[in-house]
Amino acid sequence: MCVMERDQEFWDWIEGIPYELAFWNNTYRWNTSFDGLMHWSRIGKTIQLAGFDASAFLAGFDRPVVLDVGCGMSYAFGNQVETSDGMHPLEIHYIDPLASFYNKIKERYHRDMPDIEFGMMENLSITHFDKGAKLIIISNALDHSSNPIRGILDALNVLDVGGCLYLNHHPNEAEAEHYKGFHRYNICTNEAHQMVVWNREKRIIVDDIIAPFATMETKTMDNGFIVNVIIKKSELEHYPQEANKEAYVHKLMALLEVSQCPSYTLKMKMKYAWYNTIQFFVQMLPYKYKQRLRSLIYR
Numbered sequence: 251m252c253v254m255e256r257d258q259e260f261w262d263w264i265e266g267i268p269y270e271l272a273f274w275n276n277t278y279r280w281n282t283s284f285d286g287l288m289h290w291s292r293i294g295k296t297i298q299l300a301g302f303d304a305s306a307f308l309a310g311f312d313r314p315v316v317l318d319v320g321c322g323m324s325y326a327f328g329n330q331v332e333t334s335d336g337m338h339p340l341e342i343h344y345i346d347p348l349a350s351f352y353n354k355i356k357e358r359y360h361r362d363m364p365d366i367e368f369g370m371m372e373n374l375s376i377t378h379f380d381k382g383a384k385l386i387i388i389s390n391a392l393d394h395s396s397n398p399i400r401g402i403l404d405a406l407n408v409l410d411v412g413g414c415l416y417l418n419h420h421p422n423e424a425e426a427e428h429y430k431g432f433h434r435y436n437i438c439t440n441e442a443h444q445m446v447v448w449n450r451e452k453r454i455i456v457d458d459i460i461a462p463f464a465t466m467e468t469k470t471m472d473n474g475f476i477v478n479v480i481i482k483k484s485e486l487e488h489y490p491q492e493a494n495k496e497a498y499v500h501k502l503m504a505l506l507e508v509s510q511c512p513s514y515t516l517k518m519k520m521k522y523a524w525y526n527t528i529q530f531f532v533q534m535l536p537y538k539y540k541q542r543l544r545s546l547i548y549r
């Protein structure tokens with residue numbers, strides 16, 4: 251029998267892993283879906299973020315460090331910066347909790363892409379504290395985490411003063427995805443144009459939480475995506491670094507426990523096999539058919 255005090259949010263999050271892995275495994279397996287992804291990706295090009303001039307922002311720093319947190323395997327934003335004297339490579343770190351799985355997927359299908367580093371947004375201070383980050387990007391990942399508010403606070407803790415935390419997400423993703431997989435939280439804006447993180451149990455206004463040490467601009471883009479540009483104004487006073495370390499150790503212990511529990515690993519393997527079979531066929535399809543299929547399912 252497997253016994254452990256549970257951080258239920260994190261255990262729920264673990265349940266989302268098989269779907270995410272099956273998705274990327276089959277996106278990288280098929281040339282149709284991989285080429286489609288690479289067509290959209292900006293790897294080798296200038297950094298570009300919807301609703302924020304990242305090139306202009308980064309041009310003011312010498313060899314700026316950028317963290318793409320919850321990067322998945324999309325390499326979406328570009329790794330060069332353009333200044334008056336030409337193009338310069340950025341020091342960009344691709345970070346994801348599923349890094350070790352993603353690096354194996356790259357190898358399996360012989361896709362020559364940059365390595366991904368292990369890290370979780372809620373505990374970024376533990377893995378990436380001294381990087382001197384000027385820009386942290388969390389795109390389509392904040393609402394996939396087990397605790398988005400801790401994710402925002404810990405990313406701000408890691409960021410240099412004057413740096414930018416850039417968030418981009420679909421509105422109310424958990425509602426749209428019926429709280430399946432990693433989709434446990436919704437993000438939206440209220441009438442006062444504030445950022446709201448909510449689910450069936452809680453509703454939190456982010457502007458109030460970060461106001462003492464950061465400013466935030468929230469925009470809704472033409473495609474409906476929500477962008478938050480957060481500039482860090484000062485260090486986070488009394489940041490609970492020790493509690494954060496403790497939470498991190500608890501997560502590692504939970505993962506260790508999962509790996510030692512045969513019934514749980516069997517359940518996860520079966521889930522993965524199921525999603526992997528579905529994604530095997532879905533990712534074979536050209537993009538427009540995938541979109542049609544998606545709208546049929548979630549009609």
Ligand SMILES: C[S@@+](CC[C@H](N)C(=O)[O-])C[C@H]1O[C@@H](n2cnc3c(N)ncnc32)[C@H](O)[C@@H]1O
Nearest residue numbers: 320321322324348370371389390391394395396
């Ligand atoms: C939909 S993908 C987004 C990929 C990429 N950022 C993009 O915009 O295309 C979501 C990613 O968030 C990652 N993720 C989930 N929980 C996370 C956490 N707590 N910290 C960082 N990343 C997380 C998942 O592993 C997954 O790779």
